[in-house]
Amino acid sequence: MPATLKTNKNKLAILVGGGPAPGINGVISAATIEAINQGVEVVGIRDGFKWISEGNTKHIDKLTRENTSRIRNTGGSIIGISRVSPLSSAKGMKNTIDCLKKLKVKYLITIGGDGTLYLASRLEKESKGLIKVAHVPKTIDNNMPLPGYIPTFGFETARHIGTELVHHLIEDSRTTNRWYFVVTMGRRTGHLALGIGKASGATLTLIPEEFQEKKISLKKIITILEGAILKRMLMGREDGIAIIAEGITEKLDEEELKNLKDVSIDEQGRIRLSEVDLGQLLKQQTIKSLSEKGVHTRIVDKRIGYELRSAPPIPFDASYTKNLGYSVVKFLLGGGTGALITIQRGKKVPIPFDKVIDSKTQKTKVRFVDINTESYEVAQRYMIKLSKEDLANRGELTKLAKLTNMKPNEFKAYFSVI
Numbered sequence: 001m002p003a004t005l006k007t008n009k010n011k012l013a014i015l016v017g018g019g020p021a022p023g024i025n026g027v028i029s030a031a032t033i034e035a036i037n038q039g040v041e042v043v044g045i046r047d048g049f050k051w052i053s054e055g056n057t058k059h060i061d062k063l064t065r066e067n068t069s070r071i072r073n074t075g076g077s078i079i080g081i082s083r084v085s086p087l088s089s090a091k092g093m094k095n096t097i098d099c100l101k102k103l104k105v106k107y108l109i110t111i112g113g114d115g116t117l118y119l120a121s122r123l124e125k126e127s128k129g130l131i132k133v134a135h136v137p138k139t140i141d142n143n144m145p146l147p148g149y150i151p152t153f154g155f156e157t158a159r160h161i162g163t164e165l166v167h168h169l170i171e172d173s174r175t176t177n178r179w180y181f182v183v184t185m186g187r188r189t190g191h192l193a194l195g196i197g198k199a200s201g202a203t204l205t206l207i208p209e210e211f212q213e214k215k216i217s218l219k220k221i222i223t224i225l226e227g228a229i230l231k232r233m234l235m236g237r238e239d240g241i242a243i244i245a246e247g248i249t250e251k252l253d254e255e256e257l258k259n260l261k262d263v264s265i266d267e268q269g270r271i272r273l274s275e276v277d278l279g280q281l282l283k284q285q286t287i288k289s290l291s292e293k294g295v296h297t298r299i300v301d302k303r304i305g306y307e308l309r310s311a312p313p314i315p316f317d318a319s320y321t322k323n324l325g326y327s328v329v330k331f332l333l334g335g336g337t338g339a340l341i342t343i344q345r346g347k348k349v350p351i352p353f354d355k356v357i358d359s360k361t362q363k364t365k366v367r368f369v370d371i372n373t374e375s376y377e378v379a380q381r382y383m384i385k386l387s388k389e390d391l392a393n394r395g396e397l398t399k400l401a402k403l404t405n406m407k408p409n410e411f412k413a414y415f416s417v418i
Contacts, residue, residue: 011041012031012035012042012109012332013043013044013045015110016048016079017113018115020081020309021139022312024321026320031329032064032065034325034326034329035107038333043105044061046059046080048082048112050082052100053093057102072322086119097123101130106132107333109133109135112136112139113152114143114144114364116135117144117353117356120134121353129337134331134332134339139152140157140305141192143189143191143368144367145365155191156316157316158309163196166241170202177239178298179297180241180301181225181279181301182241182243182244182302183245183279183302184245185308186207187250188208189208189247189366190206194376201382203232203383203384205244205245205383206242206245206248207248215252215253218256218257219256220417220418225282225286228240229295230386230400230404232384240384244279246278279301279302286299295404324341324343327341331350336350
């Protein structure tokens with residue numbers, strides 16, 4: 001919907017960076033309508049920073065009440081999205097600022113995750129006050145540093161849909177007497193995996209935060225999965241669901257992985273962890289290890305994440321993003337700049353960029369799952385996992401060892417790493 005744009009010194013622009021999340025269009029809709037109500041023209045910058053970082057101002061959409069009023073309950077982004085960074089080229093940020101000036105943009109709303117937040121902070125500083133910038137946090141990973149465990153928009157919808165998908169897999173697992181290893185999105189944190197696992201009643205969930213060591217042994221992960229399968233078998237069940245956060249991949253011991261087949265190596269001889277198929281790897285290694293003990297089980301690996309990102313928002317996110325869209329415009333037109341917009345107890349609370357960006361690393365701070373909470377404790381208490389108490393109980397230990405080709409002491413020694 002390209003349109004001829006009027007010259008207006010009070011023009012407001014919206015762009016979206018990173019990956020999709022349910023509710024983007026809700027922010028765009030609410031922000032557009034409120035800005036227009038305040039007499040400000042609104043434009044959408046297509047595909048994030050992609051075109052303007054090249055100095056190209058042709059990919060601009062005029063946003064109006066007519067083309068945004070009914071989009072708040074739709075998925076995706078009507079102005080596209082991109083992971084392109086203006087910092088990836090020498091003139092990228094200069095081109096970006098020059099394009100915004102050329103378009104007469106005085107206010108800029110960025111919608112995105114930690115990377116887009118950092119770019120917004122750099123743009124705000126380098127524009128030297130000519131462009132007022134505010135950021136609306138978005139990610140299904142829920143790992144941005146919002147206070148009081150406030151979720152990032154899109155997370156609750158992703159958790160809701162992910163839970164429904166896992167419910168179907170639980171029923172299939174029960175019906176067919178097999179296990180599913182479900183890997184969920186979450187590059188560094190386990191919020192989504194734990195949220196889905198807890199809400200769906202999955203057999204167990206594994207997240208990177210529960211492992212305190214810098215590097216996790218693949219053998220330890222496999223041993224935990226084996227233990228859960230054997231404990232489940234002792235209960236008379238051959239089915240189960242393990243939810244695994246993809247962030248575990250980043251913590252795996254690379255030296256251990258080098259001994260495996262079909263791993264991709266870069267020019268420096270390092271494992272390309274981003275290309276490791278975690279679900280497939282865990283499935284193969286768990287089946288192999290159990291087979292060596294005389295235990296045969298069926299496991300299917302499944303990845304969920306892309307199904308969640310562009311889904312229509314559930315009512316929580318539809319309402320939440322309307323509040324965010326209205327509040328970010330109110331903040332900017334009220335003279336504010338350089339802040340992340342949050343809603344706390346129903347009120348707009350801007351958080352300055354420098355409060356959420358680490359001064360040493362110059363990266364956005366990460367919110368990890370707090371494992372020292374009752375919320376996490378509840379999740380653990382209702383999982384089926386082999387525990388040290390099981391290994392200390394002689395009767396239980398004998399029964400578990402009987403399922404394998406191992407003697408009780410051998411079984412105890414093998415599973416003592418859990």
